[in-house]
Amino acid sequence: MIVQLISLLAVNVIAFTQIFPYLKLRPISFGLPILASVNSHFTAVYSSLDLIQVELSQPEFPWIVLGSVLLIGAVAGRAFCGWVCPVGFIQDTITNLKGRLDFVTPRTHKSARKLKYLFLLGTLTISGTLGLALYLGIGADYKAALGVAASGPFIPISPDGTLFGVVPTLLGMARENFAAFLARPPTIQDVWAQLIRVPTLLALRILILVGFFAAAWKVPRFWCRYACPTGAMMAVFQKYSLAGMKRDPVKCTKCPHCEVKCPMQINILDLPWEKFNDPECILCMECVDACPHGSLSPKFP
Numbered sequence: 643m644i645v646q647l648i649s650l651l652a653v654n655v656i657a658f659t660q661i662f663p664y665l666k667l668r669p670i671s672f673g674l675p676i677l678a679s680v681n682s683h684f685t686a687v688y689s690s691l692d693l694i695q696v697e698l699s700q701p702e703f704p705w706i707v708l709g710s711v712l713l714i715g716a717v718a719g720r721a722f723c724g725w726v727c728p729v730g731f732i733q734d735t736i737t738n739l740k741g742r743l744d745f746v747t748p749r750t751h752k753s754a755r756k757l758k759y760l761f762l763l764g765t766l767t768i769s770g771t772l773g774l775a776l777y778l779g780i781g782a783d784y785k786a787a788l789g790v791a792a793s794g795p796f797i798p799i800s801p802d803g804t805l806f807g808v809v810p811t812l813l814g815m816a817r818e819n820f821a822a823f824l825a826r827p828p829t830i831q832d833v834w835a836q837l838i839r840v841p842t843l844l845a846l847r848i849l850i851l852v853g854f855f856a857a858a859w860k861v862p863r864f865w866c867r868y869a870c871p872t873g874a875m876m877a878v879f880q881k882y883s884l885a886g887m888k889r890d891p892v893k894c895t896k897c898p899h900c901e902v903k904c905p906m907q908i909n910i911l912d913l914p915w916e917k918f919n920d921p922e923c924i925l926c927m928e929c930v931d932a933c934p935h936g937s938l939s940p941k942f943p
């Protein structure tokens with residue numbers, strides 16, 4: 643958790659300019675396989691998938707971002723999900739506050755985890771076809787039809803963009819109007835009149851964010867398991883990555899404390915003991931800490 647907290651602060655280091663305005667910090671256009679929205683006010687780096695979507699809509703081929711994803715994926719697999727991603731940390735904090743890990747039935751878990759691959763496929767299909775159409779000079783209408791989704795179909799609905807972009811903006815507006823609110827408290831009719839004027843996209847974003855928190859409370863790492871397209875992208879690499887886990891079959895009594903503590907609900911005891919590279923494994927090392935016999939450890943390569 644300490645590493646994750648430091649990562650959260652490092653990724654969102656621009657937030658410190660609000661407290662220390664003399665700090666001259668600016669985001670760098672570098673991608674990491676985490677959720678760090680291009681709409682965030684605070685992020686110092688961006689999500690690789692956001693950059694891929696934005697660059698394809700330019701249209702430019704995202705060589706550098708794809709190269710970095712390939713390199714990170716080949717060496718570290720999904721380790722950035724376990725250690726660096728702010729959204730992963732938020733979910734782990736919620737689970738820690740709850741104090742227990744609830745399990746999803748194996749059947750539901752198996753089917754639901756495919757959803758994130760569908761989101762990834764949908765995102766890349768829309769961005770890829772738009773980029774190609776624009777490159778061929780026939781994509782102007784397509785781009786116009788996509789509207790706000792043109793510069794990234796998943797960017798407007800991703801919960802991190804709402805949490806670190808939309809929510810601070812709304813709070814800033816609320817602070818500016820607070821004095822007027824106190825001088826003349828709104829009536830029920832005023833509140834209703836304002837509510838029905840809320841744009842559909844904004845309402846959808848808030849709904850997704852509320853759903854994200856509720857789901858994280860119910861299921862550990864719900865977003866990472868079932869919805870995150872960045873997690874899906876890195877899961878493909880995790881399978882072949884140099885970084886993995888191993889289980890010593892001599893020390894292991896199949897108790898199974900490790901499986902109970904795994905936030906991604908992986909059936910560790912069914913995986914090869916020499917080295918396992920489950921696509922869902924985020925290399926968080928919770929299983930290592932949970933094993934009373936010290937039978938689990940990271941394996942590289």
Ligand code: SF4
Nearest residue numbers: 723727730866870873
């Ligand atoms: S799966 Fe997505 S939200 Fe979860 S830790 Fe990885 S990048 Fe972050």
Ligand code: SF4
Nearest residue numbers: 904923924926927929
């Ligand atoms: S198998 Fe171990 S390292 Fe992988 S996600 Fe589960 S607890 Fe974390």
